[in-house]
Amino acid sequence: MDVDLYHGPVTPLGYSRKSEFFRGGKDTFPLILGAIPFGIIFGAVAVTTDFSAWGTLAMSAFVFAGSAQFIAIGLVAQGIATGLIVLTTFAVNLRHALYAASLGIYMKHLPHRWLLPLGFWLTDETYAVAIRRYLNNDASPYKHWYYLGSAVFMYGNWQLSTLIGVVAGQKLRNLPDLGLSYAMVVTFIGIVIPFITSRPMLLCAVVSGAVAMVTDGVPNKMGLMMAAVSGIAAGLAAERWAVKDRPAKELNRN
Amino acid sequence: MMAVTVIVRYPVLALVGRFDIPAPVYRALKFVPVAVLTAISVPEILAPEGELALSYSNAHLVAGTIAIATAWRTRNLLATIVLGMAVFFVWRYLFAA
Numbered sequence: 001m002d003v004d005l006y007h008g009p010v011t012p013l014g015y016s017r018k019s020e021f022f023r024g025g026k027d028t029f030p031l032i033l034g035a036i037p038f039g040i041i042f043g044a045v046a047v048t049t050d051f052s053a054w055g056t057l058a059m060s061a062f063v064f065a066g067s068a069q070f071i072a073i074g075l076v077a078q079g080i081a082t083g084l085i086v087l088t089t090f091a092v093n094l095r096h097a098l099y100a101a102s103l104g105i106y107m108k109h110l111p112h113r114w115l116l117p118l119g120f121w122l123t124d125e126t127y128a129v130a131i132r133r134y135l136n137n138d139a140s141p142y143k144h145w146y147y148l149g150s151a152v153f154m155y156g157n158w159q160l161s162t163l164i165g166v167v168a169g170q171k172l173r174n175l176p177d178l179g180l181s182y183a184m185v186v187t188f189i190g191i192v193i194p195f196i197t198s199r200p201m202l203l204c205a206v207v208s209g210a211v212a213m214v215t216d217g218v219p220n221k222m223g224l225m226m227a228a229v230s231g232i233a234a235g236l237a238a239e240r241w242a243v244k245d246r247p248a249k250e251l252n253r254n
Numbered sequence: 255m256m257a258v259t260v261i262v263r264y265p266v267l268a269l270v271g272r273f274d275i276p277a278p279v280y281r282a283l284k285f286v287p288v289a290v291l292t293a294i295s296v297p298e299i300l301a302p303e304g305e306l307a308l309s310y311s312n313a314h315l316v317a318g319t320i321a322i323a324t325a326w327r328t329r330n331l332l333a334t335i336v337l338g339m340a341v342f343f344v345w346r347y348l349f350a351a
Contacts, residue, residue: 091286119264186338193325209296231289
């Protein structure tokens with residue numbers, strides 16, 4: 001069986017499960033430091049809006065997705081329909097499908113008891129270090145232990161920094177309005193702007209924002225729905241025109 | 255929401271080459287975060303009290319503009335949050351009603 005190629009009795013010198021595990025954690029360390037402020041901000045903002053301490057901690061434990069968690073608490077605070085919250089967080093997390101597709105080709109030999117937790121623990125940070133490990137041209141049979149090490153340290157750190165934020169946020173909650181809810185707006189700005197890399201995407205944002213202004217008074221947040229749908233339609237239309245235009249222009253040039 | 259995390263990450267890892275999001279669906283989904291988050295943020299910035307407030311004393315507008323510029327220049331989420339909130343607090347303090 002070709003499984004023996006990976007789990008054969010002979011372990012190449014210098015590679016063990018344990019050393020791979022801790023190297024994964026160590027190589028992720030700078031990225032773990034970078035995640036700490038987001039965990040703290042998330043915890044603090046969540047408990048100062050609508051979320052209980054336990055709800056906030058549970059979200060970090062079970063959802064474990066930074067941007068999606070920020071977006072979810074913002075949308076819940078706005079009273080947005082559950083379906084739209086799920087769709088938006090799904091779309092924001094789609095990049096993980098690309099990560100998974102790129103890592104998956106190295107993990108075909110792993111059983112599902114490995115793939116399920118590794119899949120759940122896949123983040124931007126762990127992808128960044130794990131793909132480098134897999135691309136490195138050595139014969140270690142334990143590269144998935146490296147991935148696991150990176151993921152476990154990321155996960156533990158996310159829980160801890162959320163907890164710090166929750167404790168800090170509970171102290172702030174009783175003070176007069178600090179305007180912490182505005183943190184949501186600047187967070188959304190920081191998430192959206194890097195997405196705007198093309199004209200159709202820019203048009204999507206402009207149309208969505210303009211329609212949201214016009215429909216601001218519409219009850220039950222239906223204005224938001226109308227704005228989002230208009231923005232998506234505008235983006236799709238612009239993309240279609242751009243694709244149709246290009247061959248025509250190239251023909252004219254010749 | 256946990257389902258969303260697992261659905262996006264796990265099946266693709268397990269089913270590489272046997273699973274694809276249809277191209278038209280993917281094209282539309284790509285626009286969802288920008289459309290939804292912009293629709294929420296723009297009224298919060300331009301009309302925080304429900305009325306259009308295009309004034310330098312509107313802290314939401316000034317801080318939002320700074321945050322957009324920061325995000326555009328640096329692509330750095332933390333810098334955007336920290337600078338945006340700093341401007342917001344200073345402006346609110348200066349122009350407190």
